[in-house]
Amino acid sequence: MLDGEYGEGYEIAMSVLVKLGEIYGADRMLKVENVHIDGAAYGWINDSGLELIEKLAASGVRFRVPATLNPSSIDFEMWRELKIPPKVARKQLKLAKALNEMGGTPTWTCAPYQYGADLRFGQKVAWGESNAVGYANTVVGARTERLGDLADVCAAVSGEYPNFGLYLDENRQGQILFEPDRLDVDTLHSTDYGVLGFIVGSIAKAKVPVVSGMPGKASTDQLKSFCAAAAVGGSVGLCHLCGITPEAKTVTEAFCGSKPEEKIVIDAGELEQARQKLSTVNEGPPEVICVGCPHCSVRELVKVACLIRGRRVEESMKFLVFTSRAAKTLGSEMGAVETIESSGGRVIADTCWNFIPSEARTLMTDSVKMAWTSLSKFTNVALGNLETCVDVAVGTKPNG
Numbered sequence: 591m592l593d594g595e596y597g598e599g600y601e602i603a604m605s606v607l608v609k610l611g612e613i614y615g616a617d618r619m620l621k622v623e624n625v626h627i628d629g630a631a632y633g634w635i636n637d638s639g640l641e642l643i644e645k646l647a648a649s650g651v652r653f654r655v656p657a658t659l660n661p662s663s664i665d666f667e668m669w670r671e672l673k674i675p676p677k678v679a680r681k682q683l684k685l686a687k688a689l690n691e692m693g694g695t696p697t698w699t700c701a702p703y704q705y706g707a708d709l710r711f712g713q714k715v716a717w718g719e720s721n722a723v724g725y726a727n728t729v730v731g732a733r734t735e736r737l738g739d740l741a742d743v744c745a746a747v748s749g750e751y752p753n754f755g756l757y758l759d760e761n762r763q764g765q766i767l768f769e770p771d772r773l774d775v776d777t778l779h780s781t782d783y784g785v786l787g788f789i790v791g792s793i794a795k796a797k798v799p800v801v802s803g804m805p806g807k808a809s810t811d812q813l814k815s816f817c818a819a820a821a822v823g824g825s826v827g828l829c830h831l832c833g834i835t836p837e838a839k840t841v842t843e844a845f846c847g848s849k850p851e852e853k854i855v856i857d858a859g860e861l862e863q864a865r866q867k868l869s870t871v872n873e874g875p876p877e878v879i880c881v882g883c884p885h886c887s888v889r890e891l892v893k894v895a896c897l898i899r900g901r902r903v904e905e906s907m908k909f910l911v912f913t914s915r916a917a918k919t920l921g922s923e924m925g926a927v928e929t930i931e932s933s934g935g936r937v938i939a940d941t942c943w944n945f946i947p948s949e950a951r952t953l954m955t956d957s958v959k960m961a962w963t964s965l966s967k968f969t970n971v972a973l974g975n976l977e978t979c980v981d982v983a984v985g986t987k988p989n990g
């Protein structure tokens with residue numbers, strides 16, 4: 591492939607990966623079974639990325655392995671209503687066409703592990719999108735390094751990725767032990783899991799954390815929230831949650847028999863402190879309330895519907911729910927989408943809140959990832975669990 595035998599497109603993709611492998615000291619290329627393409631939004635890869643992908647598609651390049659797609663810059667059905675600039679929509683449609691021609695699976699979601707992707711323990715995959723990388727490594731025990739934009743496209747084109755980072759046993763060994771203390775993990779909400787993940791990520795940075803005492807019955811939504819927050823708190827791509835992560839049934843197994851470099855105890859007080867760090871406002875109504883970062887599952891859509899049924903979103907507020915097209919379709923079948931929308935909320939698919947034009951300066955969210963990454967975009971940010979977000983949206987509870 592590298593010497594152009596399959597054509598220029600494959601040669602370009604392989605030469606990018608070989609260069610990457612040289613930089614990171616990879617000893618060889620690995621075959622990967624599937625890819626999750628982070629750079630599927632025009633808003634992230636801009637004109638230069640669009641040009642490259644269109645060039646590859648036009649030259650006849652096709653993905654060699656299944657490739658799911660991260661959120662795009664638009665909701666393909668509602669972009670006009672959401673006031674996405676037509677120029678952006680046009681370019682996103684061109685990007686979608688090129689990715690489709692190459693064989694991308696149009697999942698348009700940052701939670702491909704809930705709908706669309708095929709993941710198994712021990713499987714080598716090549717994924718972009720930090721929460722998805724964390725989930726694949728942490729919850730399923732698949733193996734992926736953290737891919738950047740366009741490296742993921744090259745991996746899908748070649749079906750290979752250089753063998754470095756989290757593919758290697760030695761880089762998956764636990765380094766720092768976190769011990770929840772007097773923290774009833776059984777009663778934590780998804781948002782609390784996010785706060786816990788954020789604390790772990792901010793201390794571990796790029797090291798591999800191990801968390802003891804996690805309940806094996808944690809839901810996929812709680813774990814999604816944990817992984818997303820751990821990735822933005824630091825740059826955690828793998829966290830051994832003892833009892834959940836398949837390769838870390840015990841603390842000893844997570845550390846491969848070695849001693850932790852450090853032990854950190856996390857109690858309810860630290861959880862509260864971190865929660866406060868993630869909120870800049872405790873009173874006054876937000877202009878916009880967003881849930882679904884990472885994208886809501888069907889179960890979360892149904893939960894929102896149950897919470898909002900028979901209530902009405904305040905006129906002064908927007909209540910936006912972000913999800914995948916697959917979950918929205920299933921949620922529509924179940925009546926959840928209609929319930930949310932007839933109460934004044936909007937269920938937005940295919941895209942990410944980052945791409946929705948908004949003049950709002952005050953935000954409330956149940957997502958630690960959204961709260962942390964939007965602190966610079968909004969004047970005031972409030973973090974609350976899903977129940978509180980809905981209560982605030984319908985005006986039955988003050989913000990916070």
Ligand code: F3S
Pocket residue numbers: 661700721818882883884885912941942943944959960
């Ligand atoms: Fe998904 Fe956008 Fe959040 S890609 S994880 S909704 S920042």
